[in-house]
Every structure is written in C-alpha cells, then in structure tokens.
C-alpha cells in the first residue's frame with residue numbers, strides 16, 4: 001500500500017515541500033508520496049475525514065487552513081495551541097490525527113545554525129505579527145530569549161501577539177508599530193533581527209534599518225524566494241551575518257518527516273533535493 005501525505009492550502013504555488021519529502025521517502029525506502037492538494041474551504045473537512053484512513057501518514061497544512069485544521073484534529077499539541085497554528089498533522093497507528101507545529105522548532109534550528117549560537121539570553125527584534133511571526137516569537141521565548149520586541153505595520157497585531165505570550169516564559173515581550181521609536185531603539189541592542197513579514201517576497205523594500213543594528217547582530221529573513229532579499233543584501237553589505245529562511249524550511253520539513261515515518265536525519269537529503277529550486281531567483285513568490 002502506497003502511503004500518503006497531502007499538503008492542503010489555497011493557493012499552492014510552490015513545490016519545495018513535495019520535492020523534499022518525495023526525495024526523503026525515496027532515500028528512506030518508504031513507499032509513500034507527498035501530494036499537493038489545492039482545495040476550497042468546504043473540502044477541508046472531507047480531507048481530514050479521509051486522512052484518518054490507514055493509507056495516510058499525515059498532512060501538511062498551509063494558509064489559509066492552519067487555524068481551521070486545528071479545530072478538526074483529534075488532538076493538538078500544546079506548542080501548536082500556544083502558537084495558534086497547526087502546520088502539520090500526524091496520523092497515529094490507531095487512526096487519530098494529532099496537529100503539531102514544526103515551524104517553531106524549524107526556525108530555531110535554522111536561526112541557531114545561522115548565528116552559530118543559541119537563542120538563550122538574547123535580545124531579539126521580530127518584524128511581523130502574522131502566522132510565521134507567532135511561531136518565531138514562541139520559539140524565541142521558549143528557547144530562553146531575554147527580550148523580544150515585535151514590530152508590525154499594524155501595531156495592534158504586534159500588541160496582541162505580545163499579549164498572547166506575555167508571562168508564559170521568563171523573557172519579556174513587547175509589541176509596537178514598525179516605525180515606533182521603541183522598535184528603532186530595540187534594533188540598537190539586538191543580537192538577532194528577524195523578518196517574519198512578506199516584505200522582500202511580495203512587496204519591495206525592507207522592514208528595518210540594518211544600520212541601527214550592532215556589528216555582532218545576525219539578520220534572519222524567513223523569506224526564501226527570492227534567495228536574497230533587499231534586507232539580506234543590505235545586511236551583508238554591512239558585514240553582518242545574514243541568512244534566508246531556507247534552513248528553517250528544510251528543518252521544519254525534516255521534523256515533520258520524522259513524525260510521519262519515524263525516520264530522522266533527512267535534512268541533508270532534503271537540502272540536496274531542494275537546492276535547485278531554492279537557487280531559482282525566478283521561482284514563483
């Protein structure tokens with residue numbers, strides 16, 4: 001029996017996940033395939049019902065279904081509940097569906113690799129307050145960051161995100177507008193600056209003034225299409241450490257793969273498989 005994993009979302013423009021997971025299934029000798037399912041909202045419930053069946057290993061979930069799927073799982077892991085988003089589902093051997101979030105641990109793995117240092121004890125600025133920013137802020141605080149300053153174009157969303165995590169961990173968290181003076185001053189003492197917006201992918205420009213960062217700061221942009229955003233280009237021109245979101249993408253996929261199959265250590269296989277797509281500056285954003 002060929003086992004199945006499907007990525008559900010709408011629209012689905014990218015093949016990165018499919019390429020990584022199919023390469024890992026082949027390398028691990030597992031008879032399974034990863035399908036892209038661009039579905040309408042009224043089809044989500046049917047797919048979830050189907051995914052209880054024995055031929056399924058689980059699901060990948062992307063926008064706009066990360067919240068709705070959480071409500072349809074038999075169980076949601078605490079971290080995914082805290083973040084407010086399920087981006088993967090694993091089917092247990094007794095047919096239960098468990099929702100989890102691999103973006104947070106994927107981000108942590110990717111960013112710690114980029115910094116060559118742990119998140120613990122750091123002052124961090126995060127631009128953005130959407131789905132990805134929720135996972136990023138959670139990961140930073142859960143890893144023991146000292147202070148996280150969230151700046152968002154819509155300041156109220158940054159404040160809501162900060163309020164969501166306030167007091168849950170030892171580190172402090174504050175949400176402000178992207179152009180607020182306190183965001184600009186937080187840049188001055190940040191060891192890590194994260195772009196978790198779509199700026200650089202969808203809209204041109206940058207979300208923060210790289211010149212305001214200290215010289216030992218790392219700039220991490222979740223965007224991986226295009227491979228080098230204006231933010232990363234400016235950071236590198238200043239001599240700062242800088243990395244895009246490709247290692248986060250690879251690590252979150254490897255984490256999900258291990259949950260579905262029990263087979264770990266697939267990051268290198270996935271990295272090789274997706275390298276050409278990641279290098280393609282003309283790939284769809």
Ligand code: NAP
Nearest residue numbers: 128129130131132133153154196197198203222245248249
């Ligand atoms: P989202 O939920 O739609 O959030 C979008 C965010 O971008 C919001 O904070 C929004 O601010 C901000 N934004 C949009 N246009 C802006 C502009 N012109 N100026 C300033 N801010 C703007 O998206 P998401 O799911 O969080 O994804 C964010 C990015 O992360 C995407 O590029 C996505 O590809 C990337 N991502 C990467 C990985 C990875 O593995 N590397 C994983 C997940 C996501 P407002 O609230 O003001 O609208």
